[in-house]
Amino acid sequence: MKIQTPPGMRDFYPDDMRLQNWLFTHWRQVSLTHGFEEYEAPIFEFLDLYRLKSGDEIVSEVFSFEDRGGRNFAIRPEMTPSLARMVAARANALPRPIKWFSLPRMCRAERPQRGRLREFFQWNADVLGPEDALADAEVIAVVVAFLRAVGLGPDDVAVRVNHRRVAAAALQTLGVPADGVVAAFGLIDKIERMPADKFAAAWNDLPFASACGVDAVRGFLGEATLERCLDLAAQSGEDGAAQAEQFTQLWRQLEAFGVAGMCTFDLRIVRGLAYYTGSVFEAHPKQGGLRALCGGGRYDDLTGLLDGPRVPGVGFGMGDVPVLEFLRELDRLPSPERTLDAFVIDADADLFARALELVGHLRAAGLRVDFSYKRTGVGKQFKQATQRGARHAIVLGDELKDRNEVVIKDLVSGTQRTIDWDAFCADPKLD
RNA sequence: GUGGGUGUAGCUCAGCUGGCUAGAGCACCAGGUUGUGGUCCUGGGGGUCGCGGGUUCGAAUCCCGUCACUCACCCCA
Known part of the structure; x- marks a missing residue:
């Protein structure tokens, strides 16, 4: 049905x-x-409250109901x-x-x-x-x-x-x-x-x-x-x-x-x-x-x-x-976009646990952060980041393995930089 | 409560003088693409054609009914 x-x-x-x-x-x-x-x-009041102001005609113009005690209410x-x-x-x-x-x-x-x-x-x-x-x-x-x-x-x-x-x-x-x-x-x-x-x-x-x-x-x-x-x-x-x-x-x-x-x-x-x-x-x-x-x-x-x-x-x-x-x-309605502060990408499925750890840090700092549920390629994850309206992408890959660094890419300007994992977690500034 | 208009995919619609398995674009999903996104290419899922009845060998298409939505009237705190 x-x-x-x-x-x-x-x-x-x-x-x-x-x-x-x-x-x-x-x-x-x-x-x-x-x-x-x-x-x-309250979302509903006693029906009489509206009767007082508007008279009996109001009754046919409101959604009203009776409760089990026989009292009349109106939304x-x-x-x-x-x-x-x-x-x-x-x-x-x-x-x-x-x-x-x-x-x-x-x-x-x-x-x-x-x-x-x-x-x-x-x-x-x-x-x-x-x-x-x-x-x-x-x-x-x-x-x-x-x-x-x-x-x-x-x-x-x-x-x-x-x-x-x-x-x-x-x-x-x-x-x-x-x-x-x-x-x-x-x-x-x-x-x-x-x-x-x-x-x-x-x-x-x-x-x-x-x-x-x-x-x-x-x-x-x-x-x-x-x-x-x-x-x-x-x-x-x-x-x-x-x-x-x-x-x-x-x-x-x-x-x-x-x-x-x-x-x-x-x-x-x-x-x-x-x-x-x-x-x-x-x-x-x-x-x-x-x-x-x-x-x-x-x-x-x-x-x-x-x-x-x-x-x-x-x-x-x-x-x-x-x-x-x-x-x-007037064609003046705005069309607000979906927004996220950051989307965390793992370039290597082995690093997924680290990705979740970082997501947790950033969320605790009050940032709006998400990640992919699926361990797919970096390209696909970037696509998701864009679709979700993320301002930044944070990539965990070889830099993390070799030098303990993460890559932060600004998805609007297209520029990216690397930063030390511990420094970033201690003070997660994206810009 | 009264009158008009419209019903085909999630959305916008095509198909409608009856005739292949009901289509397109957008959206969605997957792949092309094992470290870089927005554009591109390929594929996929999704519809009892609002519902019921009638006419017919055959109905999305024609007829009748019905329901839903919508616009206007009434009302407007």
């Missing part, structure tokens, strides 16, 4: 794993250089609820600001399609505690630093930034009632994926369409500059003015971090979730029909649903699938 890889899931053969690790290394490296600390959580479809649970449990003991990141593997029970699988990895980074726009700016700076690290510049990607409260205040000045903002956002979120006539029809179905028509909204979304939007928001009242000031600060900080060149103001980015309460952003490829590479924003209270103290925060998630897919499309 033939059993294949489950749908929407991936096998990572060593060739694939090198690429995956290349991505993880950048994710981790960028996080660490920005002062974030790594955390991890994590996102990291934020676990983060909330962990932070709530120690909210008063954790030093602030809480700057945490994670590279969790997660699953969603969806039908797989391009850029979207049932199992994937998603880099999460969050700053919890401060309400200052500085935190929002730093989180965006982390995203930009990653994009730059993998070779993506302003011609390839734009980080589109908006602010839900500012946009809401501006919409209200245009005539949208306060209780209609959520519905308006829901539609605006889809405007780029919807044909113009469908959008117009849907907008005109909204109860307040007479107060703020579809043309007014289109003009607003398409042309409003940051200044005009801030101005409209300020006119809506005291709160709008305060939010506009926050958003102004955010842009100032993005400049200070040196990442404003990758960022654009975009009113269409509102993020569907009601969960976001302040800044919102997404990184979008400039060419190709691909989805957003990442999305995030500010939320007022991470732990509120879990009966924890109020903890405001800002963060984002970035999936491995769309990022790798985009880089592949």
Whole structure:
């Protein structure tokens, strides 16, 4: 009976794993250089944890199961609820600001399609505690630093930034009632994926369409500059003015971090979730029909649903699938090679025991070293060394028998030298 | 859940107006090569042509069904 890889899931053969690790290394490296600390959580949680945040609809979109005690669990479809649970449990003991990141593997029970699988990895980074726009700016700076690290510049990607409260205040000045903002956002979120006539029809179905028509909204979304939007928001009242000031600060900080060149103001980015309460952003490829590479924003209270103290925060998630897919499309995926520091070759089968002895020395010194399982000719062993991506070949032959020396060949430059066995074992330097 | 496309070797594919034992390139293994690699030459392993049924003397090829994969829609934390 033939059993294949489950749908929407991936096998990572060593060739694939090198690429995956290349991505993880950048994710981790960028996080660490920005002062974030790594955390991890269980691969599955109580199903109720996700119900609290997302409601009952979530149940059909997660892989869930019941244990022998009748308790319901779900394989994590996102990291934020676990983060909330962990932070709530120690909210008063954790030093602030809480700057945490994670590279969790997660699953969603969806039908797989391009850029979207049932199992994937998603880099999460969050700053919890401060309400200052500085935190929002730093989180965006982390995203930009990653994009730059993998070779993506302003011609390839734009980080589109908006602010839900500012946009809401501006919409209200245009005539949208306060209780209609959520519905308006829901539609605006889809405007780029919807044909113009469908959008117009849907907008005109909204109860307040007479107060703020579809043309007014289109003009607003398409042309409003940051200044005009801030101005409209300020006119809506005291709160709008305060939010506009926050958003102004955010842009100032993005400049200070040196990442404003990758960022654009975009009113269409509102993020569907009601969960976001302040800044919102997404990184979008400039060419190709691909989805957003990442999305995030500010939320007022991470732990509120879990009966924890109020903890405001800002963060984002970035999936491995769309990022790798985009880089592949641009033909900018690296192809990391297999690597070894050295490959030990025995020119004479009598010396095989000595070869293993040397392999042991080098490995104990922390070098990545391998050798051939078969006692074949020197030529074949060199071929294996090359195939394995070895940087150096170390040959044990007549030199060892006659003068107690080994030959070290640099397989990149092709040069070789001899060195005394005892000196080399005492201090195994290859270069 | 709805609709389109595609199924031949590990990968990319050819063969498809029915007809020798189903092929190529890449990859893999072995040898050429008993002290020097990446290129070269020779050979080898690997496929119930997704699966089931039908038509036929004969099906990878034609017909029906089915399954899988894939793209899009829904959803998107």
